[in-house]
Amino acid sequence: MATLREIRTRISSIHSTQQITKAMKMVAAAKMRKAQDSILAIRPYAYKLRDLIADLTATVSENSGVPLMEGRPVEKTLFVVIAADRGLCGAFNSNIFRSLLDRLKNHQQDEYAIYTVGRKSYDFFRKRNYPIEDHKINFFNWLDFQDAVEISRNLVSLYKSKKYDRIEIVYNEFKSAISQLVISEQFLPFKPDEESEQDKSQVDFIYEPDKKTILNEVIPKNLNIQIWRMLLESNAAEQAARMTAMENATTNAQEIVDKLTIFYNRSRQATITTEITEIVSGAEALKE
Amino acid sequence: MTDLRVEIVTPFGIAYQADVESCHIPGALGQFQVLKNHAAMLSLLSIGSIKIIEKTGSIKYLATSGGFCEIDKNEIRIIVESAELSDTINVDRAKEARERAEKRLQQKMDEVDIDRAQLALARALNRLKVAKFR
Numbered sequence: 001m002a003t004l005r006e007i008r009t010r011i012s013s014i015h016s017t018q019q020i021t022k023a024m025k026m027v028a029a030a031k032m033r034k035a036q037d038s039i040l041a042i043r044p045y046a047y048k049l050r051d052l053i054a055d056l057t058a059t060v061s062e063n064s065g066v067p068l069m070e071g072r073p074v075e076k077t078l079f080v081v082i083a084a085d086r087g088l089c090g091a092f093n094s095n096i097f098r099s100l101l102d103r104l105k106n107h108q109q110d111e112y113a114i115y116t117v118g119r120k121s122y123d124f125f126r127k128r129n130y131p132i133e134d135h136k137i138n139f140f141n142w143l144d145f146q147d148a149v150e151i152s153r154n155l156v157s158l159y160k161s162k163k164y165d166r167i168e169i170v171y172n173e174f175k176s177a178i179s180q181l182v183i184s185e186q187f188l189p190f191k192p193d194e195e196s197e198q199d200k201s202q203v204d205f206i207y208e209p210d211k212k213t214i215l216n217e218v219i220p221k222n223l224n225i226q227i228w229r230m231l232l233e234s235n236a237a238e239q240a241a242r243m244t245a246m247e248n249a250t251t252n253a254q255e256i257v258d259k260l261t262i263f264y265n266r267s268r269q270a271t272i273t274t275e276i277t278e279i280v281s282g283a284e285a286l287k288e
Numbered sequence: 289m290t291d292l293r294v295e296i297v298t299p300f301g302i303a304y305q306a307d308v309e310s311c312h313i314p315g316a317l318g319q320f321q322v323l324k325n326h327a328a329m330l331s332l333l334s335i336g337s338i339k340i341i342e343k344t345g346s347i348k349y350l351a352t353s354g355g356f357c358e359i360d361k362n363e364i365r366i367i368v369e370s371a372e373l374s375d376t377i378n379v380d381r382a383k384e385a386r387e388r389a390e391k392r393l394q395q396k397m398d399e400v401d402i403d404r405a406q407l408a409l410a411r412a413l414n415r416l417k418v419a420k421f422r
Contacts, residue, residue: 041301048367208317208331
């Protein structure tokens with residue numbers, strides 16, 4: 001049986017762990033808030049850009065001359081995995097790895113490569129010797145639009161160099177504070193959004209310069225914003241997952257503290273009882 | 289009569305939104321001014337400054353790093369990756385960016401990097417230029 005002092009140390013150590021998890025939960029909640037606000041802020045821009053592309057693709061007859069929209073037979077696929085830089089966020093990272101590993105089962109080793117975003121995904125796939133094209137790590141803490149631009153530019157040049165014929169992105173979507181969803185989206189070749197493709201009553205627009213040049217400019221811009229959106233979604237989802245995980249950890253710690261406190265009191269009581277019995281029996285013995 | 293309305297949208301939210309007198313836009317084929325009842329138009333924007341003459345007569349300048357603008361039915365929608373009002377530009381940061389870009393241009397690099405550095409330099413110079421119109 002543990003001595004009283006040991007139990008006391010244990011309780012206070014669990015208590016300080018609990019304080020850490022509590023603080024981490026608060027921090028995650030604040031960061032999630034911030035990430036959510038950024039997601040809301042890009043919406044008007046993203047929608048306008050999408051409408052613009054829908055208008056342009058509806059009126060440009062063929063897609064030739066728009067390299068990013070031309071598909072080709074797929075020989076090699078690049079999978080981009082967006083995970084977190086840090087752990088302690090529940091199943092957030094492992095969910096996304098598992099989903100990608102499932103997908104990869106259907107592919108030969110030489111048919112794909114992985115582009116890892118976030119330190120956790122880089123470590124995971126590197127340790128298991130998966131082919132890694134490139135990685136971007138340790139930036140989620142200071143997430144900036146330029147990060148998205150950099151990733152998007154790399155992906156576009158990889159696609160244009162014909163090293164890969166298809167680029168797909170796997171990331172966690174932020175559904176709500178308690179649920180995240182692993183999503184996989186085709187990034188290149190570029191497909192305009194199906195929903196928004198209804199034809200607006202076409203006014204005679206003046207195009208300056210011509211439509212194709214505009215389209216070739218607008219698509220990379222749209223890719224930037226898509227990556228930015230995914231990074232923000234993933235970041236918000238990560239913080240949400242961490243918040244839940246830390247909430248659970250705090251509750252669990254409280255449970256252990258409660259149990260240990262009861263145990264501590266009980267053993268203390270037992271010790272006192274034993275001591276009294278000893279004293280009483282000692283006194284009895286003296287009487288005789 | 290409806291008014292001429294300007295809306296500048298960036299990935300970080302709406303940078304400017306108001307009814308205005310007129311608006312100068314740095315089009316890819318040259319600067320142009322939009323007044324009320326302008327023809328419907330879609331134009332690429334280059335790096336430059338957007339000059340807005342407000343209803344009150346005061347003039348606002350914004351530095352932009354390029355994008356698009358759509359003009360339709362007295363509404364100007366400017367869709368750009370960045371737009372900063374002249375009095376919110378961080379001059380020190382722009383100066384740093386200029387120095388960085390200049391330094392990189394002096395080193396020997398492949399073509400892509402040169403393009404990038406030149407664009408970065410153009411953006412920084414543009415910011416500094418617009419920042420003078422306070």
